[in-house]
Amino acid sequence: MTTEKLEHVETNVEKTPKRIPQRPLRPGTYSWNLGIIELVAILLGLLYLVPFYYVVANSFKSMAEIFTNTSALPNEWLTSNYTEAWEAMNYGRVFLNSLLITVGANAVIVIFTSMAAWKLVRTKHWISTMIFFLFVAAMVIPFQSIMIPLVKVSSILGLLNSHWGLIVMYLGFGSGISVFLYHGFMKSIPEEIEEAAIIDGCSTWGVFWRIVFPLLKPITVTIVILNSLWIWNDFLLPSLVLRDVELRTIPLATFYFFGQYTKQWDLALAGLVLGIVPLLVFFFGMQKHIIKGITSGSIK
Structure with a gap:
């Protein structure tokens, strides 16, 4: 190695900044801050x-x-409230009704809104932008302002007193937030993946369902959870659409414990717990996917 090269290396070594070891934070200060945060979190959780x-x-x-x-x-734990509420609500039937509506509505919402968002993201045109803004604007329209016209139109189309008619309505009400979430997530998916699939001979349908849709799993889990919570607990829309007793959902069945002259609080509260338990089971069963979806979304 020549003298000039040695001088150049020595100069670079001298210019390299030396790392100054950082002093660790004092344990007292850090633990106090962490303790305050934990205390606030515990109080909020208890609240x-x-x-x-x-x-x-x-x-x-x-x-x-x-x-x-x-x-x-309670001074005496009365499990008879649950057995009476189960029989009065016809819980097996109303549970299946709620499950059918929730699963069907989620499936329809995920299928249609994911395809719509994908097309809106990949179409670079002002019309697609306007359509996206219409979906977003639909989220701020209060349901009470359109429920009377909705019932009239649904009656004309023959959607009243039907589970499938209710699912179609949930598709309309759930499309805004679902398209919004899918639209934001799909921007992080590179178009080169889709272009490579098309070059390999994959059709447009195949590109979406084989390439794009599996990448949407984190946001799909989030959308399913959000929609399941409000669809399972929804009372107002089913009360307007479902007239037959055999078609009632769990919130509708619980409401019938409150009559004009009597209110059966013991059975009503037991019915509420029976309606909450399936959601808790669903949440704890999906907890792994929820955490995975959150971490995956943050990395993207």
Whole structure:
């Protein structure tokens, strides 16, 4: 190695900034901050659990004890409230109705809105932008302002008193937020993947279902959870559409414990718990996919 090269290397070594070791944060300061955050999180968690505690605790009480001892645990745990509520609600039937509507609506929403969002993202035209803004604008329209025209139009189309008619309506109400979420997620998917599939002879239909849609799993899980929560618990739209007793959902069946002159709080609260349990099972069953979806979305 020549003298000039040695001088050049020495100069570069001298110019290289030396790392200054950082002093670790004092344990007291860090632990105090972390402790305050944990305390606030615990208090917020307890605050959110208070209504759930009232529902569960009072669902095991008699009517007299509910009014005289609302906040405390039951003196006698009455499991008979659940058996009576199960029979009065015809729980097996209403559970299947709610499950059919929730699963059917989610399937239709995911299929149609994912394809719509993909086409809107890949079509570089002002018309596609306007259509996307229409989907977004639909999210701010209150349901109460359109429910009377909706019932009239649904009656003309023969969608009333039908599970499938209700699913079609949920497709309309769930499209706005679903297209919005899919649209934002698809922007992170490179178009080169689709172009390579087309060069290999894949059709447009195949590109979406074989290439694009599997990449949408994280956001699809999020959309399914969000839609399941409001569809399963929805009361107003099914009350307008479903007139037959055999077609009732769990919220509608629970509502019938509140009559004009009597209110069966013990059975109603037991019915509410019976309606909450499937959602909790669904959430804990999907917890792995929820965390995976959140982390995957953050990486993208």
